[in-house]
Amino acid sequence: MNAEGADNTFIYRQIAEEIRSEILEGRLQPGDRLPSIRELTRRWNCTAGTAQRAYQELRQQGLVASPAGKGTHVSGQIDVPGRRAQATLRHASLVHRAEAFLLEALTAGYDLGEIQQSIDIAMDRWRVLHEDSAPRPDELTIRFSGSHDMAVIWLAGHLQEVIPGVHLQLSFTGSLGGLMALAEGKADLAGCHLWDVETHTYNDPFIRRLFPGKRMAMIRLATRRIGLIVAPGNPLGITRIEDLGQPGVRFVNRQAGSGTRVWLDATLAARGISSEKIEGYALEKATHFEVAREIAEGRADAGLGLESSATAFGLGFTLLVEEPYELVARDEATGRPPLAALIAWLAREASRRSLAVIKGYDFSQAGETRFIP
Secondary structure (H helix, E strand, C coil): CCHHHHHHHHHHHHHHHHHHHHHHCCCCCCCCECCCHHHHHHHHCCCHHHHHHHHHHHHHCCCEECCCCCCCEECCCCCCCCHHHHHHHHHHHHHHHHHHHHHHHHHCCCCHHHHHHHHHHHHHHHHHHCCCCCCCCCCCEEEEEECCCHHHHHHHHHHHHHCCCCEEEEEECCHHHHHHHHHCCCCCEEEECCEECCCCEECHHHHHHHCCCCCEEEEEEEEEEEEEEECCCCCCCCCCHHHHHCCCCCEEEECCCCHHHHHHHHHHHHCCCCHHHCCCCCCEECCHHHHHHHHHCCCCCEEEEEHHHHHHCCCEEEEEEEEEEEEEEEHHHCCCCCHHHHHHHHCCHHHHHHHCCCCCEECCCCCCEEEEC
């Protein structure tokens, strides 16, 4: 598509969206006459073909009618006050706003992968700011609580496509917070990657302490790459945990109870590094995206987080550890839909290939399930 064609397409969508909104909000009533093609071309400084295309789209949606010789009117069969009609119009409006944004971004030179990544980041931020842990009324919802993770976000966005009807409701509370929610019956699935300094293992000691005598399922989602996130080119030469205590290095931390924070604190203690020597240690963020954003926007020089988050913001990354990220559920829950369907889907080779679009992960063991005790 050339630049002129892209501009015209963007304009016709703007015209259709404006008229759609006026109908939804009641400013245009059934039977109202709409501007002529000539009037639209003057108002929008566009071609007649662009204006005609906008009306054609609205006709296809049943919103307007154009009887021969009588101009274009709002369809007389639209019951705007009706709840179903409003819901349909609102959905159509949202879809076309999204398409307008997509077209604008493509015209600006971004590819589909970059656009999807930016939407995931924005959605993740709003999910944290407007977290709603109330369960949905249907039985096909999996309530997730736990550590922030890019693969979990991907699953939430794609699960209904691969397992129709199943919905993943997210609450990023940190690994410990997720296990507590599972113990209290507020979650069906917890995501965790908790390092135990005494046994030098992940997750198992915490599960045994929080669920004594209970048989728990440990479902592998991925092996993740965790390391130091720094500015592009790493201008301060930050490559080791010890470098975080250098004068002038501003650090951004994860919140207490997150698996990343547990690993960091254990590593600092093992190496005899005082957190008091790290500038910004008390600055806590709830997600890997927020850590990366602080660095990308120049408010911090380094943070500990996922390679995928560093990649999303075009930042530097130094690998420190590869860790298992596991989904925890009560044994009896794994045989019930929709959790059984999710576990089965994860274990498929085709599913692992689908997940492999996320950088910084190894999904070769996805879906493999073990039990404690």
